[in-house]
Amino acid sequence: xxxxxxxxxxxxxxxxxxxxxxxxxxxxxxxxxxxxxxxxxxxxxxxxxxxxxxxxxxxxxxxxxxxxxxxxxxxxxxxxxxxxxxxxxxxxxxxxxxxxxxxxxxxxxxxxxxxxxxxxxxxxxxxxxxxxxxxxxxxxxxxxxxxxxxxxxxxxxxxxxxxxxx
Amino acid sequence: xxxxxxxxxxxxxxxxxxxxxxxxxxxxxxxxxxxxxxxxxxxxxxxxxxxxxxxxxxxxxxxxxxxxxxxxxxxxxxxxxxxxxxxxxxxxxxxxxxxxxxxxxxxxxxxxxxxxxxxxxxxxxxxxxxxxxxxxxxxxxxxxxxxxxxxxxxxxxxxxxxxxxxxxxxxxxxxxxxxxxxxxxxxxxxxxxxxxxxxxxxxxxxxxxxxxxxxxxxxxxxxxxxxxxxxxxxxxxxxxxxxxxxxxxxxxxxxxxxxxxxxxxxxxxxxxxxxxxxxxxxxxxxxxxxxxxxxxxxxxxxxxxxxxxxxxxxxxxxxxxxxxxxxxxxxxxxxxxxxxxxxxxxxxxxxxxxxxxxxxxxxxxxxxxxxxxxxxxxxxxxxxxxxxxxxxxxxxxxxxxxxxxxxxxxxxxxxx
Numbered sequence: 384x385x386x387x388x389x390x391x392x393x394x395x396x397x398x399x400x401x402x403x404x405x406x407x408x409x410x411x412x413x414x415x416x417x418x419x420x421x422x423x424x425x426x427x428x429x430x431x432x433x434x435x436x437x438x439x440x441x442x443x444x445x446x447x448x449x450x451x452x453x454x455x456x457x458x459x460x461x462x463x464x465x466x467x468x469x470x471x472x473x474x475x476x477x478x479x480x481x482x483x484x485x486x487x488x489x490x491x492x493x494x495x496x497x498x499x500x501x502x503x504x505x506x507x508x509x510x511x512x513x514x515x516x517x518x519x520x521x522x523x524x525x526x527x528x529x530x531x532x533x534x535x536x537x538x539x540x541x542x543x544x545x546x547x548x549x
Numbered sequence: 550x551x552x553x554x555x556x557x558x559x560x561x562x563x564x565x566x567x568x569x570x571x572x573x574x575x576x577x578x579x580x581x582x583x584x585x586x587x588x589x590x591x592x593x594x595x596x597x598x599x600x601x602x603x604x605x606x607x608x609x610x611x612x613x614x615x616x617x618x619x620x621x622x623x624x625x626x627x628x629x630x631x632x633x634x635x636x637x638x639x640x641x642x643x644x645x646x647x648x649x650x651x652x653x654x655x656x657x658x659x660x661x662x663x664x665x666x667x668x669x670x671x672x673x674x675x676x677x678x679x680x681x682x683x684x685x686x687x688x689x690x691x692x693x694x695x696x697x698x699x700x701x702x703x704x705x706x707x708x709x710x711x712x713x714x715x716x717x718x719x720x721x722x723x724x725x726x727x728x729x730x731x732x733x734x735x736x737x738x739x740x741x742x743x744x745x746x747x748x749x750x751x752x753x754x755x756x757x758x759x760x761x762x763x764x765x766x767x768x769x770x771x772x773x774x775x776x777x778x779x780x781x782x783x784x785x786x787x788x789x790x791x792x793x794x795x796x797x798x799x800x801x802x803x804x805x806x807x808x809x810x811x812x813x814x815x816x817x818x819x820x821x822x823x824x825x826x827x828x829x830x831x832x833x834x835x836x837x838x839x840x841x842x843x844x845x846x847x848x849x850x851x852x853x854x855x856x857x858x859x860x861x862x863x864x865x866x867x868x869x870x871x872x873x874x875x876x877x878x879x880x881x882x883x884x885x886x887x888x889x890x891x892x893x894x895x896x897x898x899x900x901x902x903x904x905x906x907x908x909x910x911x912x913x914x915x916x917x918x919x920x921x922x923x924x925x926x927x928x929x930x931x932x933x934x935x936x937x938x939x940x941x942x943x944x945x946x947x948x949x950x951x952x953x954x955x956x957x958x959x960x961x962x963x964x965x
Contacts, residue, residue: 413725416725416726416728416739417725417728418724418725418727418728418729418730418735419728419735422728422729422730422733422735442840444840446730446731447729447730447731447733447839448730448731449839449840482872483871483872484707484710484711484872485706485707485710486703486706486707486842486846487840487841487842499842500842500843500844500845500846500928501707501842501845501846502860502863502929503863503928503929503930503934515863515871516860516862516863516864516870516871516872516875517872518870518871518872518873
């Protein structure tokens, strides 16, 4: 082996070693920025819907997000694939964040629709986008039903049936 | 070791060890600046000064600020504003400074565009300058989050949500950036780190590089004239100061900069003491509430134009949703200035008023940016939404047309 090739080999070996270390550090740095385990395993939210008023928006918090629960009054028509029946009433259960850029739309009881103040998006009572920049209806969170109790964060049969119809 | 003889003076002692005499020549007294310039050439020194003002006022705020969602709001609005002696002064200097530095950045940037100071060897100056613009924007955004008011929270929410528009990885990326499913304590603390350490350190490096990139192509001048700096420098050193086209950076160039700085500081401290309200949004004096969006969200004035481009496309076109079109336009608007040196196909380096087509383009761009800025602040309803759409579209069309316009102009000027 000449001196040059020996130096070249050592150089390559050092480079490879440094690259492995560099990649390992990047992975560690990426993971340091990941959400903590306590955040990822954030619990479930249960809501008793039996006492809710008709045509009045109830907002509960699930994983830091506002969840809209709207009990339909008799004059409101439910939509297949958007509303769920709990007991004798239909409900809208949706993540209350505008699908445009995540602002919280406000419910207008007279017009029976949602209006987002940020960029003017509008949604009907069942969460379908009717005007402005929102690209899709309000998202429906995974839920399960236990009598008249709603469990958010758990994928139940009613949820799967609803998503299948949508 | 080199041989050292006993120094006769303190200057010589330092010069033996650090080469200070030569260093000051290279950096100051024999760093040549063209003579044919105006007050717009003082913006660089002004920016350096404002960076210093923000750094120093920031250090004092840092002593009492607490990057925790439970403590942040009160540490700013109660501790710093009421308890700390002159805390209000440092906060107002920092807030007004952050706003005003963008005014100077824009003047600096559009001076460069007007005089064609981004081409024919000056590409690296332009690129490093645009890198600094990105860094200052990130610094402004991360700092705006820290007081943890309603505007802080919702600006953070909307801006981080923008990354969700990136295909495939978008959703996970947003959660990764925030460190949670929503803007939370982890988000505040990491953006605090970015604001006070990582971004400023990178900025210092980028500023040094920006200065360095000026050394070889030299500063542009009012006429866009190219001349031999060595010849002009020799003339100056030989005593022909009047005939030479250059002046030394120190003391001649900086002497005028100091005058501009003085005038600017009068304006700046007038704002700090009597008109600081424009940099202190009243909505941000309500504590952050993740469950209540303020009725109308808008960024600080310096981001309004790109914000308006983002929301200008509010309906579906060509089967692409309004949201995606807006995000694409936003990415375009923020990236397009970077390639300015290659969009301008004309080899002429001259002020815009001597370029028949570019002149029109430049002033149309100015008007469009002003319209975008004004409508960015207004609620996006009715006619406003359409003005936003038209001006956003004009912005894109202007930049797409630039290569054509400058090619035609080059032909016209070449034909003469």
